[in-house]
Amino acid sequence: MAILSSEITFTGSIGQLSAYKMRGSDKIIIRKKGGASKEKIKHDAAFANTRRVNAEFGGRATASKWIMKMLSRVKPLADYNVAGSLNSLLKPIQMGSEGVYGKRGIELSQKPHLLEGFSLNRITPIESVIRTPIVCSVSRENLSARIEIPALVPDINFQVHQRHPMYKIIAVLGIVPDLFHQEWGYSPSDRAYDNIYPEITATEWMPSLKESAPTVLELAYSGTQLPDNKFSIMLSVGICYGKMTDTNTIEQVKHAGSAKIFSVR
Numbered sequence: 001m002a003i004l005s006s007e008i009t010f011t012g013s014i015g016q017l018s019a020y021k022m023r024g025s026d027k028i029i030i031r032k033k034g035g036a037s038k039e040k041i042k043h044d045a046a047f048a049n050t051r052r053v054n055a056e057f058g059g060r061a062t063a064s065k066w067i068m069k070m071l072s073r074v075k076p077l078a079d080y081n082v083a084g085s086l087n088s089l090l091k092p093i094q095m096g097s098e099g100v101y102g103k104r105g106i107e108l109s110q111k112p113h114l115l116e117g118f119s120l121n122r123i124t125p126i127e128s129v130i131r132t133p134i135v136c137s138v139s140r141e142n143l144s145a146r147i148e149i150p151a152l153v154p155d156i157n158f159q160v161h162q163r164h165p166m167y168k169i170i171a172v173l174g175i176v177p178d179l180f181h182q183e184w185g186y187s188p189s190d191r192a193y194d195n196i197y198p199e200i201t202a203t204e205w206m207p208s209l210k211e212s213a214p215t216v217l218e219l220a221y222s223g224t225q226l227p228d229n230k231f232s233i234m235l236s237v238g239i240c241y242g243k244m245t246d247t248n249t250i251e252q253v254k255h256a257g258s259a260k261i262f263s264v265r
């Protein structure tokens with residue numbers, strides 16, 4: 001490793017050299033590229049296990065993208081990058097699947113409970129905001145869900161962080177297909193799953209400092225025909241906050257709120 005002089009300020013690659021900056025330093029570091037080439041990793045027999053590991057990691061990454069697609073409306077409420085944590089949760093599911101190492105599927109439908117309770121927040125989990133349990137029921141057969149939100153009393157069982165003036169509860173119901181290895185990568189058993197999107201509903205905006213009555217939200221995939229049973233149905237619930245921009249308009253506060261996956265069937 002070497003440090004470039006002040007007269008040379010490039011970053012990037014030149015031949016076998018790479019120049020870059022490191023966090024905590026204003027210097028440009030230069031080093032020689034190391035490791036095997038992409039072609040060697042792709043074809044050399046010595047890297048067969050590396051290819052298997054990379055293929056299965058890519059499968060879990062694809063599965064994580066499907067899950068985040070079905071978290072679409074509550075994903076902005078996360079206070080950390082959830083992709084890595086989802087990938088880790090999917091590893092035991094993949095390891096338990098039948099198939100050749102390097103081509104094992106991600107069959108979430110075989111162990112859906114592993115995702116239940118997954119929180120999108122580390123600083124303010126939804127249980128620290130709504131302290132009376134939210135009761136949820138999900139029907140895999142009917143592709144539907146029911147969410148019973150208790151009466152919320154400020155400073156009793158409802159603690160709004162940072163005292164945002166308005167809030168609403170959001171529910172998202174999504175279909176997550178099992179993924180299987182193909183020559184081109186990991187994909188569902190049927191491409192019809194590509195055209196399925198989450199169902200979303202929410203309460204009205206409510207004032208944070210006033211008691212609210214119990215509320216019921218319901219969601220269903222109406223008329224949706226799934227090609228097979230190789231899927232899971234996932235319900236997530238979140239709370240987001242709003243602020244008044246004028247007398248008639250409420251705008252959602254960015255990067256504020258809490259959510260988690262309540263049920264997977």
